[in-house]
Amino acid sequence: MYKAFLIKYAEIGLKGKNRHIFENALKDQIRFNLNKLGNFEVSREQGRVFVECPDDFDYDETVAALQRVFGITGISPVIVINSTDWEDIKQEVGDYVEKFYGRKPFTFKVEAKRGNKQYPIQSPEICSKMGAYLLDRFPELSVDVHTPQEYITVEVRNKAYVYSNTLKGPGGMPVGTGGKAMLLLSGGIDSPVAGYMISKRGVTIEATYFHAPPYTSERAKQKVVDLAKIISAYTGPIKLHVVNFTDIQLYIYEKCPHEELTIIMRRYMMKIAESIANRSKCLGLITGESIGQVASQTMQSLAATNAVCTMPVYRPLIGMDKQEIIDISERIGTFETSVLPFEDCCTIFVAKHPVTRPILSVIEKNELNLSEKIDELVKTALETREVITVK
Numbered sequence: 001m002y003k004a005f006l007i008k009y010a011e012i013g014l015k016g017k018n019r020h021i022f023e024n025a026l027k028d029q030i031r032f033n034l035n036k037l038g039n040f041e042v043s044r045e046q047g048r049v050f051v052e053c054p055d056d057f058d059y060d061e062t063v064a065a066l067q068r069v070f071g072i073t074g075i076s077p078v079i080v081i082n083s084t085d086w087e088d089i090k091q092e093v094g095d096y097v098e099k100f101y102g103r104k105p106f107t108f109k110v111e112a113k114r115g116n117k118q119y120p121i122q123s124p125e126i127c128s129k130m131g132a133y134l135l136d137r138f139p140e141l142s143v144d145v146h147t148p149q150e151y152i153t154v155e156v157r158n159k160a161y162v163y164s165n166t167l168k169g170p171g172g173m174p175v176g177t178g179g180k181a182m183l184l185l186s187g188g189i190d191s192p193v194a195g196y197m198i199s200k201r202g203v204t205i206e207a208t209y210f211h212a213p214p215y216t217s218e219r220a221k222q223k224v225v226d227l228a229k230i231i232s233a234y235t236g237p238i239k240l241h242v243v244n245f246t247d248i249q250l251y252i253y254e255k256c257p258h259e260e261l262t263i264i265m266r267r268y269m270m271k272i273a274e275s276i277a278n279r280s281k282c283l284g285l286i287t288g289e290s291i292g293q294v295a296s297q298t299m300q301s302l303a304a305t306n307a308v309c310t311m312p313v314y315r316p317l318i319g320m321d322k323q324e325i326i327d328i329s330e331r332i333g334t335f336e337t338s339v340l341p342f343e344d345c346c347t348i349f350v351a352k353h354p355v356t357r358p359i360l361s362v363i364e365k366n367e368l369n370l371s372e373k374i375d376e377l378v379k380t381a382l383e384t385r386e387v388i389t390v391k
Helices: 016-037 059-066 086-101 123-137 190-199 218-235 246-255 258-279 299-306 322-332 360-370 374-383
Strands: 004-009 041-045 048-052 072-081 107-114 150-156 160-163 180-184 204-211 238-244 386-390
Touching: 004 016, 004 059, 004 160, 016 041, 016 048, 016 059, 059 072, 072 086, 086 123, 086 150, 086 160, 107 123, 123 150, 180 190, 180 258, 190 204, 190 218, 190 322, 204 218, 204 258, 218 238, 218 322, 218 386, 238 258, 238 374, 246 258, 246 360, 246 374, 258 299, 258 360, 258 374, 299 360
Parallel strands: 107 150, 180 204, 204 238
Antiparallel strands: 004 048, 004 072, 041 048, 072 160, 150 160, 238 386
């Protein structure tokens, strides 16, 4: 039925002389997402990207894959008319209406876009002439220019295109146009959503996961790999750094006040993630924190955690409540995996009454108890980390 899709974007159109960079990134991401589904041809022309389909392709899977490409705002399945002769266009548009709507009555409005400025018929004239033709061929139809039931859109470029349906895309910017950042990824609900949201702004992401065997299981690790795989459908391949955190966690537990365990552990997680991020040429860290959600996410706790980093820390969920985060998690497909009941290193060695208003100077003083071994433990954790490419 349909053999092509017309891809619409929004923000990219505001990029001036750099626009081609973003358009090419969008094309690359579309090709990546469609790669497993067939030999699609992707091209760009005057503010549009076109996807030409192979003989055999799955329509639903193709649309779903396109709806995971950041930068796309609209996906219009189109009929391509390999002629710009007006009589040919009229006939094809009429055939399109007959094929897709039959003889049922409905109100319509013709919209025209004249990408080919040399085309002899102006856009308003295309609308009026095509409307008249359709009314003559389908007497059961009527025109409503204010609230039509259907828009019949005709775009005339080097070819002509007709469509009447535009499916919503995810919006945002193409991945790869916004730099690279390191996501602190756990098995919970929040951090996968944070990664999705930053990536939606065009940022390529890597991820760091803190594993604590034997206190956390291989199933917990696999859960995080699975979450990274779900996110990679939007972001492209993700390099996942799995850091063995057990010895550091036990040492902190032995040497530091237990009510400060969570804050101090978070500070060392941030330090390690920042070290890996620097080696990977990332420009920032990403966390799934939101103010007040747990003891380690009060304003005071976040300030104490931030104090160990020189790199910017991006927290896209910071003003959201839990339900808002869950809604996004369900929409992007990570929720069901996130709620699988496998322990996480953030949920073990947790104090019964963790400090919620930590004083940075006190935290730093208590961290001096770690000075004998902590640098060596951090070095070992960095050197022995496992790197998995997830896609």
